[in-house]
Amino acid sequence: MNTTLHAVAPSPCPNDFDSIAFASSRTSTYTVECADPHRHDRAVRLLIERMYSWRGLAPVDADVATARPDRITLVASDESAIFGTVTLGLDGREGILADALYPEELARLRRRGARLCELTRLAMDTHHNAREVLGALLHLVYIHGRLIHGASDVVIEVHPRHAGFYRRMLGFSPIGDERVCQRVNAPAVLLHLDLRHVDEQIALHGGTSKPGLRSLYPYFFSPEEQDEILRELGAPH
Template sequence: MTFIATQRGQVVGTVSTRLDGGSPLNCDALYPDITAAKRAQGHRLAEFGQLAINTTNKPLEAMGPLFHLTVMFAHKKNAATHALIEVNPRHVAFYRRAFGFTVIGEQRHCLRVDAPAILMQLDLKIVQDQITEQGGSRYGRISVFPYCFSLAESKVIERTLLRPI
């Protein structure tokens, strides 16, 4: 599933979510030992990827709602417990600061993009708690959580998102 953020009718961001199940996650190819261990511990995995933000004007305002929808889709609709992401080592600090990801896999060479990668994870229950606490407050400069939807907005969106298709 790919989510798209727009501002004034222009696409300013995207993020994709792959769910564990039918086909392997991309990170299974590079980190099969870690993903197998997570599954053996009973975790349900989702993989976030292709995060792109094309705005110099208030990027957190574009990322917050986009990230929140991704978390809702993975955690609330599909019962994922953890989200994984492969990032270039030079982006680790950003993902840690902005989203709360933690490093769980050492640097390896990703043939898919012919670049180094580090595996990071999010505990989606903790993230959901942070969103509930901070969402909609629109303050802060380093984290997306204040720019996520408020609790009232979340409830409206969840009713639509969680509705059977």
């Protein structure tokens, strides 16, 4: 991915993920950083509302997630605008958002000893290099959830017509049938991914950008870049 790391001024992001931004010079220059509600809230809301409405969804909560220490919102931006965002939620006493629709499915995972995290409010302006930016965003939430907080499994609620993308490109599997998600006023299915699969795919494909491979993992960072990011964060690895 030809990625360089840059220190940036700390923002009010929980869990020590606030002082690193990332820039890729392979096709364009952009940064990925923790969202600051004072600088990014309106832009994040507009991006989510625009990209969700384009797909026929209606988000009811698109504010930057900083009120709870178990959630982190990341944003990708260039000099002109924010064009990508995702929020990572960590499981805890209050559970995760997917518990509202899929409590039994998540309870089964927890009984097996799973330490859960979830992806929500993923939005990407497709005018940019979507695969490269998605790879950076998703690898950074993987680092935060898996390597820093020890999550073992990730879940995501998606519209049924988008489930195929997550299955093909990341290896998710469906574990919940179709229901109506009130957060976006649309049908949803619950997808699950054992993060050991992500460990393996990063080791095999991270940073390679292999042409023709139907996967997002070549657009993740390389294992060496991942180690550099962890050193910058002061996290053990």
